[in-house]
Amino acid sequence: MRTLSSDAGPAILTGRDLLVAGRAAPLLDIEQIEIRGGEILSVLGPNGAGKSTLLRVLAMLQTPDSGSISFLDRSGREAERLMRKRSAFVFQRPHLWAGSVRSNIELGLRLRGHASDSRRQVAEQAAAQLGIQGLLERDARALSGGEAQRVAVARAMALDPDVLFLDEPASNLDAMARTALIEDLEHVARDGRHATVLATHDRADAFSLADRVIVMRDGRVVQSGCPEDLFENPVDPFIAAVTGAELSFRASVTSSQDGLLVVYVDETELAAAGSAEPGDRVRVVYRPEDLFLSRSEIQGSPRNRFQARVTEIRPAGSLLRVRLAGAGHWVAVITRAAADELSLEVDTVIWVQVKATALHAFQV
C-alpha cells in the first residue's frame, strides 16, 4: 500500500488562480495547486489537456496571463531566481548539445560555475543512477531515443534539484524503452531528496509511480487525490474511464440511501455506488476485472448476484474477454486458467457476482 499524501512534507510550491489564455478556450485555468516536499505527483490527462503548460508555468519557464506562484515562501522575481537554482526540467524532446554525453550532463553544473573536478564526480553519479555510465564518452548525437532521455534525466538530477519536472519523458519512446525508463524513474523519484512532478497521458505510468494524481482536461483539474481515491471514487465518467472503468450501461434509480443506490436494469435490481434520486437515469460504469464468475451461486460479500449466458469468448493478450447476457450486457475479463476451471464456452450459463462499490453510477 502506498504511503498516503499526509506523509509528504509541507507545500513547497503553490500556484493560485493560474490562467493561460488560448485562442478559443483557456489553455490553463487552475484555482489552486500545490506541490509538497518529497512527493511524487502525476499530472494525467489526454493530449491538449494542459499538462505541459501547467508544468512550464509551475517551473516558471512560462509566465501565465494571470495568477501567482510561490516557491519556498518566496514570490515574484526572487521566486523565479530561486526556481532556476533549485529545480530542473526534463522536456519531452530533450535537446542534447553538441559534444559528449558527459559534457551534456555537466551542462547545468557548468552554467552554475561548479569546479571541474566536482562536476566530473557529480556527473558520474548521476549517470550511474540512470545506468548510463558506459555512455559518458559517447557523442550525444549518436544515441537512441531511450538513451537520450536518460541523459536528459541524468543532467537534471546532476543539479540535485528540490523539484524535478518531467514533461512526458517516455511519450516518444517505443514500448520497451518506455517501460525501462519508467522503472528507472521510479528509483530516481523515490530517493526521497526531491519532489517529482510527472506529466503523462499514460494512466499506467501515472498510477504506478505517484503518491498523488491530478487529472486534467481542457486546462482544468477534474479531480486530484491519491490513486486509490480516484479508483474508488471517480467524480465523473471521465475519471472513471481514466482509471480503467470504461464499460458502462444505463439504468434507472429505484431507491437511494447514503451513497448506495438500487438501480433497475433488464428486470433485475442491482446495488451500485453513487448519488442520485429515485427516478433519475444513471450511467453505471465498472471494470471488467471486477466481475467474479462461478459455476454455482456462492455466498459472499458481493451484493449483486445474477445468472448470465456466455455469448462470446475472445483472447485479450494473456487473458480472455467474456461477453455475457443477463441483467443487461456485461464484459468480464478472466485468466485462461479460470476459464478452464469453469469449463467456459459459448452458451454456458454461469453466475456473475460484482460488488456494489465496483459499480459507479453517475447521473446522466
Added chain:
Amino acid sequence: MVEYPSFLPVSATFRRLAPLSRWVSLVAFVSLVSGCASEPAGVVYLGSTTSVYDTGLLDTLVAAFEQENPDLEVKVLAVGTGQALALGRRGDADLVLVHAPDAELEFVRAGHGRNRVTFMRNDFVIASPAEDPAAIRGISETETEPGPAAFATIASAEAPFLSRGDDSGTHKRELALWAASGASPVAPWYQEAGQGMGNTLVIASERRSYVLTDRATLTVLGDAADLEVLVQGGHLLENFYSIMMATAGRNQAGAERFWRWLLSERAQSMIASYGSDRFGAPLFSPVPFVIPDDSAAGDGSEATNPVVLAWQLLTSGDAYVIDVVLRSLAISGAALILAVLIGLPIGVGLALSRFRLRMPVVALVNTGLAFPPVVIGLVVYLLLSRSGPLGPLELLYTPGAVILAQVVLAGPYIVAVTLAALDSVSPDVRMQARGLGASQWQALLLHLREARASLVAAVAAGFGAVISEVGAVMIVGGNLAGETRVMTSAIVLETRRGNFSVAIAIGIVLLTIALAVNLLLTLLHHRGPSSPIPA
C-alpha cells in the same frame, strides 16, 4: 522512283510524297536551315576612342552610312584608344578610330594596320573648377606652349590633378605633356581615375581637380560637370583623329567601304557642322588629307599568350596586382566586420522577438537580398555626392565610400542568414537551457552556439557578395589607382586597356578567393546545425 535506304530516319509521310516534290522540299529545307545558320551579309566592327563616341558624332555618322548601305552594319566598340588598338591587332575590330599619333604609327609599322588617314581634329584643354588653386588661368596668353607650362605650374603647386590613367589617346597626350613640362606627377596630388573621359570629368568636378580633356566631351557634358576651360592653345594641345583599317580584320571589304565613306565629302561636311546647332560651334573640324593606296598588308606579329603572362605576374609577385588584391581584402574585410557588428544583433533580435510587424520586417530584409548591387551603389552615390545629404562628409571616391556601399550590400545577407540560422535550431532550445538553470543571457549564448556553423556561413556569404561586386564599387569609388581600385574594377579597367595578362592575373586571384569561400560554405553546410534525437 527514288528509294531511300530503310535505315534513314525519314518519316513515312515523306516517303509517300511524289518523288519530285520530295527533292523540292529537301532542297528548300536545306537552304532555309543554312540561311538561318549563316551571318547577315555584312558586319563591320569599329574600335574607337571614347571621346568621339561620347559626343554622339559616331552614332550620327554610322546611322547615315547604314542608311546609304543597307546591307552593312557597323558595330561601334567605344573602348578607348588602348583597347581599340588591341582589338585591331587581334582582328576583333576591322577598323580603328583613335587619336594617338605615336601609337598609330607603331601600329602600322608593325603591320597591324593600313590606310591610316588623319581626317578630323579638335583640341585638348586643361579644365578645372573655378577655384584654380595653382593660378594657371592666364597662361594661355603668355606662353606659346601653354600646356607644358600649366602642367609645370600645377606640379610645383602640388594642386590636385586627375588623370585618365587608362592608356587612352588622351592619357598618352597627358603623359607627353608631363614629359615636356619637366615635372613628374606623384601621388597624393596626382590621381588616376582609370575611366572614360565623361566619367573622369565628373570625378574631377567632384574632387575639384585639374584635368586634361578634349574640348568636345567637355562641351557635351555641359552642366553635369562643374568645370571650365582654363588653358588652351599651342601645338601640344592639338588633337588629331585618324582612321585605320586592321589587317587582321575579318571583313576587309566592308571595312574599306566604311573607310571610303568616312573620307567622302558628305561625311566630312557632317563632321564640320556637328554640334553647331546644340552648342553654338562645331565640336570637330575636318582636316585636309590625301587618300592613300596601301595595298600591302603587313603580317601581324604573334601575340604572346596572355594566360602565360598572367601566371608570370602572379608567381613573380607583381606589385600592382598585389596592391589591388590587398586593398580589396582590406576594404571588403572592413565592410564585413561592420556589417556583422550591425547585422548580427539585428538578426538575433528578429529571431528572438515576436512583435506584430515582424513578418513585414523579415520580408523587407529578404528583399534587400534581391536588390541589384548597382542600384545600391547609385543610392549611396546620391547620398554622398556634394549635393547630397552626406556631402559634407566628403566620402565620395574614397575607400570610406566603398566600405559604406559594401556594408549596405552585405548587411541584408548577414541579417537574413542569421535569422534563418537561429530559426533552424529547435525552437525551445532557450527554454530547455533555462530549465537547467541558465539565465536569459546564458540561454541566448547557448542558442547562438548551436547555430554557430550557420552563423559562420552567414559571414562567408556576406564576404562572397562584396568581394565580387563591381557596379557599386565603381560608382562610389571611382576606381582611383592606389585608393579605391579593387580587384573587380581593376579587371574592368585593364581589360579596357588591353592589358589582358594583368586582368587575367587578378581574375585568377578573385576566382580562387570565391572558390575558397564556397568551399568553406559547403563544408559548414554538411556539419549543419544540431539535429534533435531520433524519436
